[in-house]
Amino acid sequence: MASAIDRRSLEPWQDPQAEPYVRIERVTKKFGDIYAVDDVSLAIFQGEFFSLLGGSGCGKSTLLRLLAGLESPSAGRIHIDGVDVTDIPPYHRPVNMMFQSYALFPHMNVEQNVEFGLKQERMPRRERAERVAEMLDLLKITELRQRQPDQLSGGQRQRAALARSLAKHPKLLLLDEPLGALDKRLREHTQFELVNLQERIGTTFITVTHDQEEAMTMSTRIAVMDAGQIIQVDTPTGIYEYPNSRFVAEFIGSVNLFEGKVMRRDGDEVLVESPLGRSLQMHCPHPLALGTPVAVAVRPEKIKLCMDFRADAVNQIAGVVEDIAYLGDVSIYHVRVGPEKIVTMTLANIQPRTEQALTWGQEVAMEWSPTSGVVLTD
Amino acid sequence: MAAPVPNRPVRDRRLSRIVNVGLPYLWLGLFFLLPLGIVLRISLAEPALAQPPYTALWEWLESGMVTIQLNFGNFMLVWADDLYLVAFLNSLRVALVCTLLCLLLGYPMAYAIATAPERWRLLLLMLIVLPFWTSFLIRVYAWIGILKANGFLNNFLLWLGVIDEPLAILHTQVAVYIGVVYSYLPFMILPLYANLTRLDRSLLEAAADLGCRPWRAFLRVTLPLSRAGIIAGSMLVFIPVVGEFVIPDLLGGPRTLMVGGMLWTEFFSNKDWPLAAALAMVLLGLLVVPFVLMQRWQQRAEARGS
Ligand SMILES: Nc1ncnc2c1ncn2[C@@H]1O[C@H](COP(=O)(O)OP(=O)(O)OP(=O)(O)O)[C@@H](O)[C@H]1O
Ligand SMILES: [Mg+2]
Numbered sequence: 283m284a285s286a287i288d289r290r291s292l293e294p295w296q297d298p299q300a301e302p303y304v305r306i307e308r309v310t311k312k313f314g315d316i317y318a319v320d321d322v323s324l325a326i327f328q329g330e331f332f333s334l335l336g337g338s339g340c341g342k343s344t345l346l347r348l349l350a351g352l353e354s355p356s357a358g359r360i361h362i363d364g365v366d367v368t369d370i371p372p373y374h375r376p377v378n379m380m381f382q383s384y385a386l387f388p389h390m391n392v393e394q395n396v397e398f399g400l401k402q403e404r405m406p407r408r409e410r411a412e413r414v415a416e417m418l419d420l421l422k423i424t425e426l427r428q429r430q431p432d433q434l435s436g437g438q439r440q441r442a443a444l445a446r447s448l449a450k451h452p453k454l455l456l457l458d459e460p461l462g463a464l465d466k467r468l469r470e471h472t473q474f475e476l477v478n479l480q481e482r483i484g485t486t487f488i489t490v491t492h493d494q495e496e497a498m499t500m501s502t503r504i505a506v507m508d509a510g511q512i513i514q515v516d517t518p519t520g521i522y523e524y525p526n527s528r529f530v531a532e533f534i535g536s537v538n539l540f541e542g543k544v545m546r547r548d549g550d551e552v553l554v555e556s557p558l559g560r561s562l563q564m565h566c567p568h569p570l571a572l573g574t575p576v577a578v579a580v581r582p583e584k585i586k587l588c589m590d591f592r593a594d595a596v597n598q599i600a601g602v603v604e605d606i607a608y609l610g611d612v613s614i615y616h617v618r619v620g621p622e623k624i625v626t627m628t629l630a631n632i633q634p635r636t637e638q639a640l641t642w643g644q645e646v647a648m649e650w651s652p653t654s655g656v657v658l659t660d
Numbered sequence: 661m662a663a664p665v666p667n668r669p670v671r672d673r674r675l676s677r678i679v680n681v682g683l684p685y686l687w688l689g690l691f692f693l694l695p696l697g698i699v700l701r702i703s704l705a706e707p708a709l710a711q712p713p714y715t716a717l718w719e720w721l722e723s724g725m726v727t728i729q730l731n732f733g734n735f736m737l738v739w740a741d742d743l744y745l746v747a748f749l750n751s752l753r754v755a756l757v758c759t760l761l762c763l764l765l766g767y768p769m770a771y772a773i774a775t776a777p778e779r780w781r782l783l784l785l786m787l788i789v790l791p792f793w794t795s796f797l798i799r800v801y802a803w804i805g806i807l808k809a810n811g812f813l814n815n816f817l818l819w820l821g822v823i824d825e826p827l828a829i830l831h832t833q834v835a836v837y838i839g840v841v842y843s844y845l846p847f848m849i850l851p852l853y854a855n856l857t858r859l860d861r862s863l864l865e866a867a868a869d870l871g872c873r874p875w876r877a878f879l880r881v882t883l884p885l886s887r888a889g890i891i892a893g894s895m896l897v898f899i900p901v902v903g904e905f906v907i908p909d910l911l912g913g914p915r916t917l918m919v920g921g922m923l924w925t926e927f928f929s930n931k932d933w934p935l936a937a938a939l940a941m942v943l944l945g946l947l948v949v950p951f952v953l954m955q956r957w958q959q960r961a962e963a964r965g966s
Contacts (some may be wrong), residue, residue: 352865372868385866389884398880399870450870 293517294327295503301364303328303486304349309358311344311510318344318356320510321435326503331480331487336507341384342490345507346456349488362454373402378450381460382490384443386431391443393418393427399450417445420475429588436463441472448479457489461496473500494534506510506530522581527660531579538585538625539658540578544570551652554578558620563596566657571572580655582614582628587640590647590652591647601625603640617646675928680875696944721879734938744922744939748946750921754908755901756834758840759848762897763890765841766848770889771882773849774856778947785853796843800910803839804830807911817934832912844900847894852956855889856882891958899947 294300302325311319318341326332334342347353349360351372359368367375378399386549387627400410421441431439440463447455459461460476461469477500480487491497498518499505505515506529514526517620531562542556552566554576562578570576588598601619608631615627625646628642640646705714706729718728737746773784791799806812807830812825829835859882867877905920912918919939926936 350869354871373871373873376868379866379869381862381866383860383862385860385862387863387866387881389881398867402871402876446866446870657934 288448293502294330295325300327302326302361303330303363304488305361306345306349307359307361309345309348309355309360311341311348312356316508317341317443319348321358322510322512323358323506324512326486326488326563327488329484330478330502331477331500332489333490333501333504334488334490334507334518335494335497335504336649338492339509341510342507343458346379346458346488346490346512349454350456351375352379363419374412377453377454378452378564379456380443380447380458380460384431384439385427386439386446388431391428392423392434392445395431396444396445398399398446403450403477417449420448420479421445421472433489437465437468440464448499451483452485454486454488457487459492460488462492469496476500484569498534508533524656525579525658528577528658529660531577531656531658536582536626538580538582540580540623542576542578544574544576544657547572552576552657554657558599558623560599563652564655564657565653570657570659574659577658580650580657581651582626583612583652585625585627585650586649587627587629588647588649595649598647599625600645600647603642603644603646606640606642613640615640615646617648623647680941699937699940702933703941704732705732705934706731706733707934712933713931714963731934734935735942737935738938738942743917744855747917747922748942749848750917751904751943752900752946753896754836754840754904754916754918758837758844758901759894759898761837761841761904762848763894766845766852766893767890767937769845770852773853774859789850792846797906799843800839800907803835803842803911807835807838831916833912833916836916839911840901840904843907843958844897847896847900851892851896852886852889855886855892859885861876891954895951895954899951902947903943 291430294302304324304326306322306326309319309322310317315477317506319614320341322345334345336342344353348355351367351370354367359366361367363374369660381432386577387398389399392607394416396414397410400413405413412429414427415424418427423438423441423445426434426438426442427659429438431442434442440460444457444460447457460473464472473496476487479485489497489500503515503517504521506521508529514521516529521530521534525537526532530538531537538556540553540558540562542562545555545561545569546553546554550565550567552564553656554562556562556578564578588595591598591600603615604618604624605616607614610631612628612630615629617625617627619625625651701717702714703804705717707713708715715729715731717725717730720726739878769788773781773788776784808814809826809830811830813829814823817823817825829838863879863881863885864874867881868874872880903920903923904918905924908916908918908921909924912921923939923943924934926932926939
């Protein structure tokens with residue numbers, strides 16, 4: 283039972299009084315005719331672990347580079363820690379960045395690379411050596427400290443780059459796909475270490491990632507980007523459970539979209555007429571005009587097998603199992619419910635697979651509750 | 661590549677290996693080692709009024725014996741006579757100063773070209789290479805017209821009122837420096853340009869991100885990473901300038917004696933081929949030793965990692 287105050291300090295974006303640490307105001311970056319970043323506004327708070335998620339070329343790296351000062355915006359202002367840094371060069375910003383290409387100095391070994399930023403700020407030698415050792419240890423590259431970057435594997439290079447960007451204990455750390463080249467175990471370990479480190483040194487992290495699972499596990503909030511614009515900013519739960527558009531719903535996890543039109547409104551519930559031949563009843567807090575084209579989005583794991591199928595029951599559909607993917611803990615079922623519509627349903631394998639009732643070609647009925655999905659207009 | 665290519669005859673491969681390995685060695689032997697041997701042999705002879713103008717290396721005696729005559733006197737003379745030492749030192753000094761000047765002038769130019777917008781680069785490179793389309797000799801002659809007492813430069817300075825009477829530049833060391841730097845600058849710029857265009861821009865961004873001002877980023881990142889280009893350019897300038905003959909001959913004066921001029925005098929005026937050959941051998945030694953040392957040093961630096 284967290285009190286309102288607790289909740290506010292844990293989720294500063296809920297608090298209208300909270301001062302954001304990073305404030306991006308209507309920033310646009312054009313390269314020739316391309317809008318790499320298109321009128322983006324964001325407020326990121328002290329101590330957040332903020333992720334930018336989006337497809338290739340949607341402008342994630344450009345947004346980070348704008349924050350680092352490596353690009354200057356075509357329009358808009360950027361404030362960090364209450365200071366307008368829009369015109370401040372990168373070497374005077376309290377920001378460090380881990381580059382997507384790592385950008386390790388090829389003429390220096392790992393240790394010298396990590397030490398580079400500390401030397402620039404003229405940290406005393408003893409302290410510097412300690413900090414370097416701490417960083418090398420943190421990223422498990424102490425044995426590699428004498429190696430040149432070209433003598434490292436991709437994952438080792440990534441860790442060296444991460445160590446270098448962390449070494450100065452920056453107030454704001456920008457990470458461009460920090461864990462992309464690590465294997466699964468090391469990635470999970472490093473995710474954990476990153477979050478730990480962040481809590482210890484109080485750094486605000488902004489990361490770019492392709493990997494939605496990574497974004498979900500590490501982030502306080504996620505911004506989903508497309509074509510230079512931010513489509514939705516929310517907590518991982520918010521993004522997953524309450525996507526604001528078809529794009530976000532489809533980008534994060536998998537989803538079943540049922541296209542239709544609003545047929546009737548009844549308090550917080552709407553009835554959506556769908557081409558499946560049945561109307562779907564969903565919870566929807568926003569007022570929607572009758573006849574609005576919408577999509578009902580339901581996640582595969584929210585769909586249950588239905589034991590007593592009735593033609594007039596709420597959100598029940600019948601279909602034929604067409605495909606089963608067994609993943610161990612869960613199985614994914616593709617159920618054909620119409621000539622052009624396949625519903626994806628995930629069921630936990632509570633029983634051993636061999637005893638599972640569902641097989642190919644079997645007729646099943648499925649259902650979900652009106653609060654298990656969202657109604658999307660965008 | 662341990663496994664042999666299956667359907668290719670062994671003889672074929674052996675032939676291609678002989679050609680691949682043999683041809684460069686043949687070339688080296690014919691056009692480098694053989695002439696070098698001849699020069700070495702001449703340097704060990706004595707001058708003679710004959711054709712060719714030096715004594716034979718060996719002689720058949722009546723008794724059927726062979727006498728081989730090696731004359732180390734030329735090397736002793738080169739060592740003993742101050743004149744030659746002065747010429748060598750002068751050559752090395754001119755070459756060193758000019759290499760440094762070329763580096764100081766050429767580095768910013770190469771850097772500017774390498775960082776210029778793509779569409780400008782080819783044009784700028786063309787401008788660097790353009791002088792090669794005119795004969796070297798004519799370009800050096802042109803400098804006489806510029807530098808002489810009533811030449812272009814002096815007239816211009818007089819007109820400006822900077823000087824009251826013409827400066828004596830032609831036939832001085834300064835004229836040699838000007839001519840050499842002008843002529844050899846492209847040899848410095850081209851390897852530097854080739855090196856600097858390969859520099860990854862994101863390294864400079866990383867340096868800036870870690871707190872480096874542009875100038876420090878240059879010193880700590882760009883400069884060390886362009887070391888190979890600096891070495892290559894310096895070699896390309898230094899080595900030919902040590903033996904340079906035309907520029908000091910045309911632009912220099914009596915006090916700008918260099919090894920090239922010395923060689924010319926000994927060969928053509930004094931007809932002392934053996935002495936000239938000995939000079940050439942010493943010159944070669946002076947150039948090869950630092951080169952080998954340099955290469956060693958570089959290899960060791962690379963072994964340390966680079
Ligand atoms: N220096 C540049 N000049 C011209 N166009 C650029 C430049 N940098 C980026 N762009 C363009 O801007 C858009 C966004 O690029 P950006 O690198 O930010 O994408 P990204 O989201 O990081 O993609 P990825 O996930 O593949 O790294 C792309 O269309 C890209 O081609
Ligand atoms: Mg990117």
